Amino acid sequence: MIIARGTAPSRVSLTRGIIMQASGRDRRSFIGTSLGLAGAAGLMSLGVRPSLAQAQSGPKPIRRSGRYDDSFITERKPFKWPGNNTLAVWFAPNVEVWQYDSAFGVGITPNPVNYVPDVYNYAWREYGNRVGLWRLAEVFDEAGIKPSVALNSQVCEVFPKIVDEMKKRGWEFMGHGTTNSNTLAGMEKDQERETIRGILKTIEQATGQRPRGWLGAGLVETYNTLDILAEEGVIYCGDWNNDDQPYPMKVTSGKMFSIPYCNEINDIPLYMRKGYTGEQYLRSVIDQFDTLYAESRKQPRVMGLPLHPMISGQPLRIKYLQRAIAYMKEHQGVWFATGGEIIDAYQANA
Numbered sequence: 001m002i003i004a005r006g007t008a009p010s011r012v013s014l015t016r017g018i019i020m021q022a023s024g025r026d027r028r029s030f031i032g033t034s035l036g037l038a039g040a041a042g043l044m045s046l047g048v049r050p051s052l053a054q055a056q057s058g059p060k061p062i063r064r065s066g067r068y069d070d071s072f073i074t075e076r077k078p079f080k081w082p083g084n085n086t087l088a089v090w091f092a093p094n095v096e097v098w099q100y101d102s103a104f105g106v107g108i109t110p111n112p113v114n115y116v117p118d119v120y121n122y123a124w125r126e127y128g129n130r131v132g133l134w135r136l137a138e139v140f141d142e143a144g145i146k147p148s149v150a151l152n153s154q155v156c157e158v159f160p161k162i163v164d165e166m167k168k169r170g171w172e173f174m175g176h177g178t179t180n181s182n183t184l185a186g187m188e189k190d191q192e193r194e195t196i197r198g199i200l201k202t203i204e205q206a207t208g209q210r211p212r213g214w215l216g217a218g219l220v221e222t223y224n225t226l227d228i229l230a231e232e233g234v235i236y237c238g239d240w241n242n243d244d245q246p247y248p249m250k251v252t253s254g255k256m257f258s259i260p261y262c263n264e265i266n267d268i269p270l271y272m273r274k275g276y277t278g279e280q281y282l283r284s285v286i287d288q289f290d291t292l293y294a295e296s297r298k299q300p301r302v303m304g305l306p307l308h309p310m311i312s313g314q315p316l317r318i319k320y321l322q323r324a325i326a327y328m329k330e331h332q333g334v335w336f337a338t339g340g341e342i343i344d345a346y347q348a349n350a
Contacts, residue, residue, distance in 0.1 A: 067226060067240070067249050068258070076245070078299055079349045081342075085335035086296035088342045089289075089328060091147035092174075092215065092238065092261060093136055093307040095166070097158050098125055099181040106180075106268055106308070125310050129159055132313020137169065139318065143325045147307075148339040150176035150215040150238075153199040156206035163206050172338040173207050175199050175234065177217030184216060189224045196228050213339045215239065215261065230254035236343040244292060244301045246346040257343050259302065264288065266306040271317070278320040285324040293331060302342060 081088050098105050100122060103114035107121035140147055149166055151173050156163050166173075177183060178199060184192055204210040214229050215238040229237065230251035238261035240249070249256040263269065265288050270276045276284070285305065292301040305324075312321050328334055337345075 068247060069250075071247065073244065073299055076299060077350075081300055081335045081337075081349070082345050083335060084333070086300050086333045087289075087293050087331075088300070088302045088335045088337050088345075089305070090259075090302070090337055090339050090342060091140070091145060091305045091307060092150055092339070093133070093147050093309060094150045094176065094180075094215070095129070095133065095155055095162065095309065096125070096150075096152045096176070096180040096217075097129075097154050098122060098179060102181040104181045106272060108272070128308060128310030128313055129155075129162060132309035132311075133162065135313045135315075135318045136307065136309055136321070137165070139322050139325065141169065142322075143329065143336075145325070145336050146170050146172065146338055148172040148174055148213060150174050151203055151211075152176050152179050152217070153202040154179050156202050160206065167207055172213070172340055173203055173209050173211050174213035174215050174238070174339065175203060175211040175229075176215050180217050183218045183220035184222055184225060185220050187222055189222075189228070192222055192224055193228050193231075196225075196232055200232055200234070212236065212343075213238070213259070219261075219263075226256055227252045230256045236339060238304065238339070244295075245299070246302060246343055246350075257346065259339050259343060260304050261306055262288065262304040263306065267308055267311045267317075268306075271311050278317050281317070282320040282324055286327055289324075289328055293334070296333070304339075 080086065101116050103111050103116050103118045103121075105121065105125060107118070108124045109120050111118050111121060146169065149171050151163075153175070175196070178195070184195065187195065200211055210233060212234060213236045214234045216225065219239045221239055226237065226249060231253055233254070235255055236246070236257045236259045237249070238259050240258040241261050241263045243258065244260055246257045246259050249258055265285050267281070270281050270284060289303060292303050295301055307321070312318065329336075
């Protein structure tokens with residue numbers, strides 16, 4: 001706004017100027033503040049203070065998920081894992097594919113305007129399937145561990161050789177969406193049901209195993225996801241990270257159990273978001289293990305280790321996974337299992 005020298009601006013012109021400046025800085029903040037002030041003024045004109053009006057209407061009732069009973073771990077009946085073990089450990093490598101014309105997905109560098117093709121991040125992700133996964137496979141082979149793979153169903157079409165190699169090793173397969181460029185977010189129930197059916201069918205045809213477990217792409221669900229999964233024969237899910245033991249979930253038909261996936265030691269937040277070094281990652285995994293191991297003497301525990309081949313499969317990081325596994329294998333009472341084995345044992349013993 002330009003004001004002639006020596007001329008006092010009118011209230012209208014000042015208001016226009018302020019609005020124009022606000023739109024250049026933060027229009028939404030300006031409008032929100034203005035509406036808030038207007039609302040408060042309206043209440044005051046009625047002789048009601050805003051805080052009093054809120055108190056009179058009362059707080060909004062808490063909406064709970066309704067998917068499980070409240071249960072405190074200190075009040076549960078103790079049990080043991082097979083072999084008289086107290087701590088079950090499972091590994092969940094995420095084997096995924098991405099659309100070249102999508103900017104959606106974890107990245108090694110920001111892409112704030114979502115331009116495509118995002119070659120920098122796309123190529124980094126592809127490293128996981130070309131190189132990183134095979135480093136992880138060598139580590140698991142040497143340790144005698146069979147992980148539970150969170151598998152994008154379109155990996156079966158794009159990388160059938162990867163699926164064949166995982167099958168040879170006897171790895172377990174969980175459903176993990178179609179690609180990691182897409183999630184279930186916003187799907188209507190019928191569309192979601194057909195999508196999940198297609199994912200499970202594709203993986204079953206490629207692996208010979210119908211997935212009994214599920215990890216949502218991005219751990220995203222709708223209000224209907226668990227019900228649909230249970231209808232289709234899936235019995236455990238790693239999306240709900242709110243316990244150190246499996247527990248039954250409420251579904252409309254069939255059965256469903258939550259399994260601890262342990263996002264606190266997921267390599268994405270530790271390495272990519274927090275910028276941890278390998279030593280810091282190792283320390284975090286060992287700290288997680290030590291606490292759960294000590295607590296498992298009173299109540300059995302589960303420790304999951306989420307992994308991504310393009311992250312933990314990098315040359316600078318692979319030795320820290322090896323060292324973490326070696327440390328855990330030094331302890332008695334630790335059961336290295338698949339997700340499905342843990343849920344079967346839980347049903348039999350808990």
